[in-house]
Amino acid sequence: MQILPVVEITVFSFSERAAPAANCSQEEFRDYERQCARDAGLDHLRPVSESRPGNWFYELAQLADPHSLEALAKHALDTTLEDGEEFPGVEDLEEAFSAFDGGLVVFVEGELFSVPGCCCDLGEIDPWREAVEQQTTEWVEPWTGHDYDAIRIRYNPSSSLIELEFSEWLKQDWGRGLSLSAEDALAQLVATRKEQEHLATRLAECMPSIVPHVSREPLARLFAGLRR
Numbered sequence: 001m002q003i004l005p006v007v008e009i010t011v012f013s014f015s016e017r018a019a020p021a022a023n024c025s026q027e028e029f030r031d032y033e034r035q036c037a038r039d040a041g042l043d044h045l046r047p048v049s050e051s052r053p054g055n056w057f058y059e060l061a062q063l064a065d066p067h068s069l070e071a072l073a074k075h076a077l078d079t080t081l082e083d084g085e086e087f088p089g090v091e092d093l094e095e096a097f098s099a100f101d102g103g104l105v106v107f108v109e110g111e112l113f114s115v116p117g118c119c120c121d122l123g124e125i126d127p128w129r130e131a132v133e134q135q136t137t138e139w140v141e142p143w144t145g146h147d148y149d150a151i152r153i154r155y156n157p158s159s160s161l162i163e164l165e166f167s168e169w170l171k172q173d174w175g176r177g178l179s180l181s182a183e184d185a186l187a188q189l190v191a192t193r194k195e196q197e198h199l200a201t202r203l204a205e206c207m208p209s210i211v212p213h214v215s216r217e218p219l220a221r222l223f224a225g226l227r228r
Contacts, residue, residue, distance in 0.1 A: 001108055001180050005125060005192040006048055006057040007072070008101040008116065014040035014075060041067045048105055049112050057105060057115060060195040060224075069206040072100065076223060077208060090215050099123035099225040103144060104192065106164075108178065114166060117145025122196060122225025128153060129189040132162055135182065139165075155182060200224035 012019065015036040020028050037043045037056070045068070047056035063069060080097055081087070088096040103116030103124050116124075120143060127142035135155040144151050150167045152174065162185040166176040203220035211219060 001106060001113075001178055003128075003185075003188045003192065004048065004105050004107070005060045005122065005195050006102045006105050006116070007060060007063060007122070008057050008103075008120075009040075009042065009072070010101075011036040011040060011042065011056055013079075014042075014071065041071055049115055057102065060199045063199060064202060066206045069203050070208060073203060073206065073211075073220075073223065074208045076100065077210060087210060087212060087215070090218055093215060093219055093222055094227075097219065097222055100223050102225075104128060106178070113178075114144075114149045114151065117148035117169065120145030122223075123227055125189075125192055125196070125225055126227065129193065131155075132182065132185045132189055196224045196226055200226055 011033050017032070017036055017039060020032050024032075033056070034043065037045075042058070044065075045058050045062050047058055049057045063072070076097065099121040101116075101120070102122050103120040105112065105116070106114040124143045124145075127140060130136075131140040131142070131153045132155070135157070136153075137155055137157060139152040139154045141150065141152045147169050150169055150172075152165050152167075154163055155161075156163050156179075159179075160182055161179040162182050164178045165174040166178075167174045200217075200220045200223070203223055204217045207216045207220065
């Protein structure tokens with residue numbers, strides 16, 4: 001089992017390109033998405049999943065070039081700040097902005113097994129890490145968004161394994177269980193933290209000019225889901 005941190009990007013929100021007709025074919029819509037990704041300067045990246053129309057997941061490690069990073073930051077600012085609105089002070093950043101959409105994806109034997117749902121963001125990775133670090137024996141349900149899988153995690157002391165169970169959204173039909181060693185789980189989740197740190201460092205260097213220098217590092221950490 002592999003756990004990877006990803007950013008979710010609704011590519012057509014980066015483009016003014018007209019959407020195809022509602023009755024278009026799936027391939028026509030995929031082509032529209034690819035064109036929008038090109039408009040956003042993201043077409044050189046390979047998404048880990050195109051399972052949901054209009055939403056692509058990109059590994060944090062891929063988001064390295066300045067153009068893509070600045071585009072992501074600018075989009076987050078444009079969708080939050082009103083025209084002419086004064087940029088918030090450092091102490092108000094957490095109230096004004098949120099982490100990038102995304103979270104953790106799970107692969108099993110190289111196949112995509114689970115993705116974050118709507119309204120999940122990089123800030124929701126911490127509960128996964130905390131459950132593993134603290135070896136919590138009660139089930140912990142980290143927020144994974146709407147519409148897709150709900151997930152719960154616990155440590156099983158009798159087997160020394162971290163156990164995960166998955167349920168369809170709101171159904172509480174827990175099943176599809178997975179497990180991995182506590183050591184492996186912790187190593188993977190520590191690695192996700194490092195990827196978030198690296199993303200924050202790269203973002204801080206690529207912030208649009210509207211962001212005051214004093215706010216660039218804390219805002220980059222906020223976007224990367226680093227609350228502490």
